[in-house]
Amino acid sequence: MTLFTKPSRVLLIFAVVFLASACNNDEDPVPKNEEELITTVRLTFAPQGGGSTVTATYRDLDGDGGAVPTLTGAQLAANKVYNMTVAVLDETKNPVADITLEVKEEADEHQFFYVPSSGLNMTVIYTDQDSKNLPLGITTRATTASASSGTLRVVLKHLPGVKSANSTIATGETDVEVSFPITIQ
Amino acid sequence: MEEAPLFIHFLYFTALRNYFKLFVLFLLGACAPYMGTYAQTGPASAEVFVETDCGITLSGTITDHEDRSPLIGATVLLAGTRRASVTDANGHYHFQNLCPGAYTLVVSYIGYTTERQQKNLRAPEVVNFRLHPDGLLLHSVEITGTMKSEQITQPTGRLSGQELAQTQGQSLAQALERITGLSSIQTGPSIAKPVIHGLHSNRILIMNNGVRHEAQQWGSEHAPEIDPFVASELTVIKGAAGVRYGADAIGGVILVQPRPLRDSVGTSAKLHLVGVSHNRQGVVSGQVENNPAALPALSWRLQGTLKKAGNSKTPNYYLANTGYQEQNFSAAAGWTQGKFGVDGYFSRFGTKVGVFSGSHVGNLTDIRNALQRERPQPEADFTYTIGVPYQNVTHDLLRLHGFYKTGPGSRLLFTYGRQQNVRQEFDAHGDQSKPGLLFEITTHSNEVIWEHPLVLNLKGSVGAAYQYQFNRFEGRYFVPFYQSHTTGLFWLEEWEKGNWHVEAGLRYDYRHLQAKLFQKDTPQKTGQSDLDNQLLKPTHTWQNLSGTLGAIYHFGPHLDLNLNASSAWRSPTTSELYSNGIHHGTGTYEYGNTGLGVERAYHFTATLAYVQNQRLNGEISVYRNFIDNYIYQEPDTVPTLTVRGAFLTARQQQADATFTGVDVGATYQLSDHLLFSTKASLVRAFNRSADEYFIWIPTDRYENSLRYAVEKQGEQGVFAENYFQISALAVSRQRNLPDNYLARDYALPPPGYVLLNAEAGTTVQVGKQQIEIGLIARNLLNTAYRDYLNRFRYYADEVGRSVTLRVTIPLNF
Numbered sequence: 002m003t004l005f006t007k008p009s010r011v012l013l014i015f016a017v018v019f020l021a022s023a024c025n026n027d028e029d030p031v032p033k034n035e036e037e038l039i040t041t042v043r044l045t046f047a048p049q050g051g052g053s054t055v056t057a058t059y060r061d062l063d064g065d066g067g068a069v070p071t072l073t074g075a076q077l078a079a080n081k082v083y084n085m086t087v088a089v090l091d092e093t094k095n096p097v098a099d100i101t102l103e104v105k106e107e108a109d110e111h112q113f114f115y116v117p118s119s120g121l122n123m124t125v126i127y128t129d130q131d132s133k134n135l136p137l138g139i140t141t142r143a144t145t146a147s148a149s150s151g152t153l154r155v156v157l158k159h160l161p162g163v164k165s166a167n168s169t170i171a172t173g174e175t176d177v178e179v180s181f182p183i184t185i186q
Numbered sequence: 187m188e189e190a191p192l193f194i195h196f197l198y199f200t201a202l203r204n205y206f207k208l209f210v211l212f213l214l215g216a217c218a219p220y221m222g223t224y225a226q227t228g229p230a231s232a233e234v235f236v237e238t239d240c241g242i243t244l245s246g247t248i249t250d251h252e253d254r255s256p257l258i259g260a261t262v263l264l265a266g267t268r269r270a271s272v273t274d275a276n277g278h279y280h281f282q283n284l285c286p287g288a289y290t291l292v293v294s295y296i297g298y299t300t301e302r303q304q305k306n307l308r309a310p311e312v313v314n315f316r317l318h319p320d321g322l323l324l325h326s327v328e329i330t331g332t333m334k335s336e337q338i339t340q341p342t343g344r345l346s347g348q349e350l351a352q353t354q355g356q357s358l359a360q361a362l363e364r365i366t367g368l369s370s371i372q373t374g375p376s377i378a379k380p381v382i383h384g385l386h387s388n389r390i391l392i393m394n395n396g397v398r399h400e401a402q403q404w405g406s407e408h409a410p411e412i413d414p415f416v417a418s419e420l421t422v423i424k425g426a427a428g429v430r431y432g433a434d435a436i437g438g439v440i441l442v443q444p445r446p447l448r449d450s451v452g453t454s455a456k457l458h459l460v461g462v463s464h465n466r467q468g469v470v471s472g473q474v475e476n477n478p479a480a481l482p483a484l485s486w487r488l489q490g491t492l493k494k495a496g497n498s499k500t501p502n503y504y505l506a507n508t509g510y511q512e513q514n515f516s517a518a519a520g521w522t523q524g525k526f527g528v529d530g531y532f533s534r535f536g537t538k539v540g541v542f543s544g545s546h547v548g549n550l551t552d553i554r555n556a557l558q559r560e561r562p563q564p565e566a567d568f569t570y571t572i573g574v575p576y577q578n579v580t581h582d583l584l585r586l587h588g589f590y591k592t593g594p595g596s597r598l599l600f601t602y603g604r605q606q607n608v609r610q611e612f613d614a615h616g617d618q619s620k621p622g623l624l625f626e627i628t629t630h631s632n633e634v635i636w637e638h639p640l641v642l643n644l645k646g647s648v649g650a651a652y653q654y655q656f657n658r659f660e661g662r663y664f665v666p667f668y669q670s671h672t673t674g675l676f677w678l679e680e681w682e683k684g685n686w687h688v689e690a691g692l693r694y695d696y697r698h699l700q701a702k703l704f705q706k707d708t709p710q711k712t713g714q715s716d717l718d719n720q721l722l723k724p725t726h727t728w729q730n731l732s733g734t735l736g737a738i739y740h741f742g743p744h745l746d747l748n749l750n751a752s753s754a755w756r757s758p759t760t761s762e763l764y765s766n767g768i769h770h771g772t773g774t775y776e777y778g779n780t781g782l783g784v785e786r787a788y789h790f791t792a793t794l795a796y797v798q799n800q801r802l803n804g805e806i807s808v809y810r811n812f813i814d815n816y817i818y819q820e821p822d823t824v825p826t827l828t829v830r831g832a833f834l835t836a837r838q839q840q841a842d843a844t845f846t847g848v849d850v851g852a853t854y855q856l857s858d859h860l861l862f863s864t865k866a867s868l869v870r871a872f873n874r875s876a877d878e879y880f881i882w883i884p885t886d887r888y889e890n891s892l893r894y895a896v897e898k899q900g901e902q903g904v905f906a907e908n909y910f911q912i913s914a915l916a917v918s919r920q921r922n923l924p925d926n927y928l929a930r931d932y933a934l935p936p937p938g939y940v941l942l943n944a945e946a947g948t949t950v951q952v953g954k955q956q957i958e959i960g961l962i963a964r965n966l967l968n969t970a971y972r973d974y975l976n977r978f979r980y981y982a983d984e985v986g987r988s989v990t991l992r993v994t995i996p997l998n999f
Contacts, residue, residue: 178831
């Protein structure tokens with residue numbers, strides 16, 4: 002403890018501590034690509050009995066914020082049945098990452114919901130299931146009625162450990178939510 | 187150090203009670219016949235122990251001769267009579283109802299030389315004493331270096347002793363709600379941040395053991411990383427206290443002060459046990475301290491706290507994932523020898539806090555769904571298990587402190603602090619083995635102060651401060667890497683004469699900030715990786731002055747008027763400048779604003795305090811805080827569209843603001859054992875630029891309580907210091923709102939509420955040890971309610987009835 006017996010030494014210690022703290026940190030951030038970025042959601046409508054397919058696309062290549070996402074809707078024929086498939090993509094990756102495959106792998110934790118707005122004469126029913134025979138919604142059947150217009154809301158819910166026959170659009174966490182403009186004529 | 191003044195206060199109240207009986211006699215007319223006569227005069231009559239009223243008061247202040255701090259608990263005796271007075275928290279003593287005559291005042295205080303003075307009393311008089319420290323006894327009082335004993339012209343609130351003990355098991359912010367003018371913003375039952383007069387986060391400084399607490403203060407879900415068990419006293423300075431503590435203290439300062447290290451040879455220990463019912467929380471906190479006989483210059487202490495809580499229960503359901511755990515410890519050691527002393531302190535705060543899943547999602551549709559529900563989703567039972575989302579936070583503080591006496595009443599003080607705060611936020615999204623977001627902020631603080639000797643009744647100090655800070659993150663972008671250098675120079679003076687105490691101060695601060703971020707982290711991102719991965723290093727420089735001018739006028743032994751005008755400024759924080767992304771704590775897409783300028787406050791406050799009276803004591807404080815270029819988040823009417831749906835958008839803006847309010851606190855001794863007390867806090871925050879009220883401002887709070895206290899129960903006094911208290915807290919609905927409210931918030935403010943609380947306590951003598959037991963019941967009627975400043979209010983009720991049992995076991999060897 003003789004270290005402290007002279008005030009000059011005490012002052013010296015504090016001067017050293019002070020200088021040691023007057024430092025600079027030159028660490029720079031490392032650019033990193035977001036691991037689970039979803040840039041694109043695409044709906045493909047294939048009319049039963051043949052005909053040209055129709056697509057609707059949501060695309061936001063720079064992710065959340067920044068430039069406003071682009072959204073193109075679909076024009077469907079009245080009184081027709083479509084085989085509808087949804088694709089969830091990361092188009093910033095090369096090649097493009099198909100996140101739909103991950104959803105399929107974890108099918109018992111995910112579910113797509115399709116909600117036509119009121120006034121849009123359209124119904125959607127599930128045509129695929131997960132391992133527990135619960136609906137998944139990557140492929141569906143969309144049936145149009147008389148001419149109308151509105152939006153089709155597509156919601157992908159992440160339901161880890163809670164997916165059940167009672168799961169609704171209001172449960173779980175939202176991974177995707179896009180409202181596509183739809184015209185039926 | 188702590189028990190002694192309490193004990194003396196206790197004696198004092200006993201004495202007061204005796205006077206009170208005589209006072210009643212007087213009121214009953216016993217003294218009425220003597221009113222006009224001066225026959226009953228002189229000290230001789232006092233010896234008969236019959237109080238007579240000749241209407242003369244004798245009062246004054248006892249201070250330390252060197253640093254002029256008030257001496258609390260000093261005894262003033264009128265020799266030859268049975269009358270004595272004990273000084274209060276401001277060092278005041280007073281005698282009432284004296285008759286003219288010759289008196290001898292004997293003033294004594296441990297560690298000081300006793301002084302005597304003859305006084306011929308004819309009219310009310312003020313006699314002040316400056317006691318000289320007794321060289322033999324005073325050897326180690328210095329170590330603390332706290333602001334405890336200073337007179338502050340700004341309104342202050344204090345929690346210590348039994349009142350602080352009653353908050354055990356609560357967070358720092360919840361504990362501070364006992365002080366008028368304070369409230370808290372909460373993110374469920376596990377996360378609370380203190381609010382002073384409507385201001386919080388970066389506008390409040392928390393001085394933890396003399397070091398400015400630095401963490402990710404910007405988020406409403408970032409609670410202060412401090413173990414309340416380290417504090418023996420919590421002091422809140424309400425108002426712009428930027429001169430002493432540094433720029434940014436626009437709203438106020440919270441001082442977390444540990445007990446000074448032992449100053450006498452020996453070993454002691456203390457064990458605190460707390461159990462809380464609503465979340466089945468258990469707390470164990472202990473400390474041991476020692477001053478070895480072989481090395482009297484050395485004193486040390488070890489302290490630690492373990493906390494574990496499960497899901498909280500509201501009146502009707504459990505809240506999923508609201509458990510938390512804490513492991514904290516601290517170690518302190520000091521060496522004092524002759525003219526100088528050094529001490530070191532290290533503390534670690536570690537916590538894992540579950541965040542209610544329902545509050546951590548979020549696009550607008552999710553929130554609207556949640557608002558529709560009667561009960562929150564998912565449903566939960568009781569569990570101690572913490573799932574995602576949760577926070578893992580550690581905060582380390584190393585503090586080195588030293589002083590050197592440069593003469594009588596003059597010292598040179600040095601404080602160095604190194605803090606490292608690591609915040610990991612784990613999301614339900616993506617890979618759950620590593621945090622979705624990690625912030626690591628390292629801060630070095632230095633402060634040198636010279637307290638100059640007393641010159642012309644002026645006591646003061648000059649100081650310099652320097653701080654370096656570095657912030658990094660991993661994972662999702664929200665706030666960039668940055669480093670900042672802050673330098674400050676300040677000068678504070680106090681002048682005291684007669685009934686006046688005046689203080690003035692000036693401070694200059696300089697801040698340099700360099701942020702490091704990629705183009706893609708800004709709103710100007712392009713979506714092309716070569717452009718977006720360009721590293722930007724913008725810099726900012728700010729410099730400005732802070733000032734304070736205040737005065738205390740003692741109208742007499744009972745009435746003090748405190749006036750203060752202060753100005754403080756604050757540079758925008760890095761998050762206010764550069765945040766960009768979805769803030770999961772608020773479900774909002776938050777944009778920073780690089781064009782923000784300095785925010786400046788002009789704070790005016792007046793406090794009238796009526797103290798040391800036999801029955802009525804109270805304080806009323808009014809304030810107005812003009813804040814120019816007040817930085818706040820303004821919700822945008824256009825939501826931000828993302829692939830996960832639409833999010834509420836908020837942008838940082840500046841406007842001129844006025845915060846006006848009043849705090850009232852009063853106690854009235856109804857009878858020997860019964861004390862009534864009342865408190866009220868009101869604040870209004872107005873946006874002068876937009877001519878409307880601000881949102882998210884604390885609502886009016888009123889609290890009334892009735893306390894029954896008996897110092898001893900039974901012949902043996904086995905149960906001592908017994909009390910029972912019942913109180914009602916009323917919080918009104920926020921009605922001072924801007925138009926078009928629902929464009930800025932998800933839901934209108936909830937209705938007001940009234941809560942009934944009760945407390946009881948006793949001290950049991952078991953052998954040599956005095957075991958203190960406290961029982962606190964909160965929300966006795968199990969009222970289901972929601973609080974405006976809790977982010978859970980969209981989803982769930984507040985905590986229901988909760989009973990806390992706490993036991994403090996001192997172990998004196």
